[in-house]
Structure formats: C-alpha cells, structure tokens
Amino acid sequence: MGEAPLKRLVVDARWVGPQPTGVGNSILRHLAGLDRLPEVCGPNPSWRVFAIRTAQSLASTSTRAVWDDFTHITTIDVAASPELHPSSDLWMIRSLPRLLRSLDADVLYSPAYLSPPSTGRTARVVMIHDDLIWAEPQSYPLPFRLYLGTGTRWSAARAHRVVFPSADARDRVAARLGLSADRLGVVPHGIDPTSYAEYTLSDRRPVAVFVASAEHRKNHAVLLESLPKIHSEVTFHFLGFRPDQTRLEGLRRQHSRGWEVTPSVTTQEVGKELGSALMMVHPSRGEGFGLPLLEAMACGTPMILSDIPVLREVAGEAALYVPPDDAAGWAQAVDRLAGDPNLAADLVAKGTARLKQFTLEGCARQLLANCDAAIGASE
Helix, strand or coil, rough: CCCCCEEEEEECCCCCCCCCCCHHHHHHHHHHHHHHHHHHHHCCCEEEEEEEEEEECCCCHHHHHHHHHHCCCEEEEEECCCCCCCCCHHHHHHHHHHHHHHHHCEEEECCCCCCCCCCCCCCCEEECCHHEEEEEHCCCCCCHHHHHHHHHHHHHCCCCCCECCCCHHHHHHHHHCCCCCCCCCCEECCECCCCCCCCCCCCCEEEEEEEECCCHHHHHHHHHHHHHHHHCCCCEEEEECCCHHHHHHHHHHHHHEEEEEECCCEEEEEEHHHEEEEEEECCCCCCCCCHHHHHHCCCCCCCEEECCCCHHHHHCCCCEECCCHHHHHHHHHHHHCCCCCHHHHHHHHHHHHHHHHHHHHHHHHHHHHHHHHHHHHHH
C-alpha cells in the first residue's frame, strides 16, 4: 500500500500585525505548534501547512523574527489587509477561493470569525473567539458590531467545523447562535514557557500589571477605583492600554496616585514586564480565553483575576478571584498577595503545573483533529 497523500491546511493569518492583538497572537501560537508537530515536520508528515499573511505582519522586527523561526510553514503573501474594507472582503470572497483551488487545499482555517461564502471542495474550520460583540456591546462601535455580528453568524452557519478557545466561549456562542453540538470543538491557545524569563519573587517590583486594550469590557476603572483602598505600596501598570488622550488625562485627574501606562508593547516586552512584576491583575468582565493568563503563569507571576467562568477554566486554582466590579475586593486581594509570599509562591507553583494543559503542540494537535473532522463532514 502507498503512503496516504498529504493533507493541505491553509491558515488565513492576515490578522497578525506588527503588534499582534489577542487574535494575532493566537494565530502565531497555533502556527508555532503546527511547526513542531511530527504530523507536519516529521519524516513521514501527513499535513502540509500554508499561512496567508500581509506585509503589515513583517513591519515589526519582533513579529518578523517569529515568522522567520517557522521552518515547516509555507507562507503566502497577499495585499488584502483585513482592516481594509471593502477590499479585504472582496479578496476573501473572490480571490481566496481561487487560491484554495490552486493549492488543492483540503481545509481552510479561518481563525478570526469570518470565512468566504464558498470554498469549493475545501472544508472550512472557523474560530469564534467569544460572544462579546453581543454580550458587551458598549465595548465596540456599532458599525463594527453589525459587520462582525452578521459575518460571524453567516460563517458559523456554513462552516464544516466551528471551534472556540474555551468551553465557556463554545457554550455561550452556541446558545446565542443556535449551533448544533456535533459541529463544535475547542482549540485552546498554547504557550512555550521556555521563551519567557522567570524572575524570583523576591526580585519583583511592587507593581500589578494588567495586559489589555482600552475596551470597556476590560474594566480598568475598577482598578483605579481600588487604588485609594490599597494599603501596600503596589501600583498598577497598564500594558497595551491605548485610550485617546482626552480619556487618559481625565482618568489621571480622577486618580492621582501613581499608575503607569505603556500604550504599545510587543510580546517580548509583555514577558519582561510580567516577569518583573509582583503580580498580574485581570479584572475583565468578558473574555473568550485570556492569553495574558498563560503569559503570567509562564513568567512565574501570581495572578488576581475576575471571578468569571472562562478565567477559572483557564487558570484553575492558580489565581485569586474577585468579582469584576468589587473595588474593595480588588484592593484587599492586592494587599493580601503583596503581604503573603507563601501564597504567592503557591499560586506560582500551581500555575507552572497548569501550563502543562496548554502546550503549543497539544493545542495544535487539537486543531488538526478538528480539521480532520471538517474534512469528514465535507465529504
């Protein structure tokens, strides 16, 4: 008997930018995991992986270095940045199906909610990260909610397989969109802990780091409200927080106690800041997964998190939990963690153990399993 033909997976990686968002980072990590799997890089591979990217993903030295590290991912450069409408939509509708045919692709993985209306014989796997455009509408402009909401419903209805980064996201989106369980899967995000430096807890600065955009759902305000109630010397450092100047100055006038903002950071800078911080805080009201949790655990940084199901799903017992809007509770948790090195060490140890569930290879293998299921459903 001859060897089985290589299956061809095409990943639409156009959402990877010079400073990747959560979606962009998840794409790079899935590709990194695929690049390590024997199914892709072994002596008898069963998959060949292509990644579609745009020039913007090469504009950053750090992001370009990530692409250069891939040895078994074939890249395809296109000009259709997903942020350019309607040209990006037209490219996805007209050009992407032709590209799939030219590659004789078995599966298209669309990792950011949207996929083309037709892919011919190519099976479709769509990643829906969360239901937050519906659950937290105040975090997004109305045109964006309408565009992404309509596109997500449409893509989910036509996908052969719909995947989510967490079981919580799966259940919430499935209930909202009425998706049948037999088409759904979970593909969590992964991490390589060896790529993060770990500082000893005794060397940490008295800083609580929050890695987040300026979206309303991220709930920065509760941390600022808690500042006057904190008795320890801990202050907050917001990474990736990009408000407009008016809002930033307004927040500074309301909350005079010291807090830092670094509005634009790379993945490497996030690791450095987390690795030197006394703790990581994450008061978000809604997430699909929570990539910074993995980064904090990889850096050996204890965490205080919002008590919402998805963050408990990811972190388990490796964190303290506080209701999202309980400012006094956040202050008490910060003081408790700052004053109890034994508690901090215990959370770090639990986080290190927890990371074994989120290896790059394990998550990539779950993606391939869903791709196989999609192929079966398309036949």
